[in-house]
Amino acid sequence: MAAKNKKMNRILVIKIKLPTAEAITSLSMMMKSATPFYSAFGDAKVRLLRNVDSPADVIQIVEYEAEPGFELNRQKFASDPMARNILQGWRMLFPGGVEMDVYEDVTESA
Numbered sequence: 001m002a003a004k005n006k007k008m009n010r011i012l013v014i015k016i017k018l019p020t021a022e023a024i025t026s027l028s029m030m031m032k033s034a035t036p037f038y039s040a041f042g043d044a045k046v047r048l049l050r051n052v053d054s055p056a057d058v059i060q061i062v063e064y065e066a067e068p069g070f071e072l073n074r075q076k077f078a079s080d081p082m083a084r085n086i087l088q089g090w091r092m093l094f095p096g097g098v099e100m101d102v103y104e105d106v107t108e109s110a
Contacts, residue, residue: 007065007066007067008065008066008104009063009064009065009066009104009105010063010064010065010066010102010103010104011061011062011063011064011102011103011104011105012061012062012063012064012100012101012102012103013059013060013061013100013101013102013103014059014060014061014062014098014099014100015057015058015059015097015098015099015100015101016057016058016059016060016094016096016097016098017056017057017058017094017096017097017098018055018056018057018058018094018096019056019094019095019096020056021055021056023056023093023094024050024055024058026093027048027058027060027093027094028048030089030093031046031048031060036082037082038062038064043064043065044062044063044064045062045063045064046060046061046062047060047061048060048061049061056096087100
């Protein structure tokens with residue numbers, strides 16, 4: 001029964017193609033405005049990585065723990081108005097592209 005309520009570790013990877021390398025400033029501001037969104041993940045760890053060989057390519061990594069019910073309703077959560085507004089804002093600011101994927105760490109099980 002305890003395993004049923006065990007939180008699952010997840011890693012959200014957001015790949016962003018900036019219009020210019022200088023647009024990193026806009027992205028940093030967007031990250032700060034998204035703080036309420038990330039707080040929904042509890043104790044989320046957020047990192048922003050820039051490709052040193054291609055400075056317009058950025059990856060944002062959000063590591064969080066998900067309740068089993070949240071994981072099952074991820075699609076429902078994606079339709080949340082706050083989540084949609086943030087993603088729409090990212091896409092408007094970064095027309096070069098925004099991709100989002102959710103991963104699980106399988107290092108220990110490999």
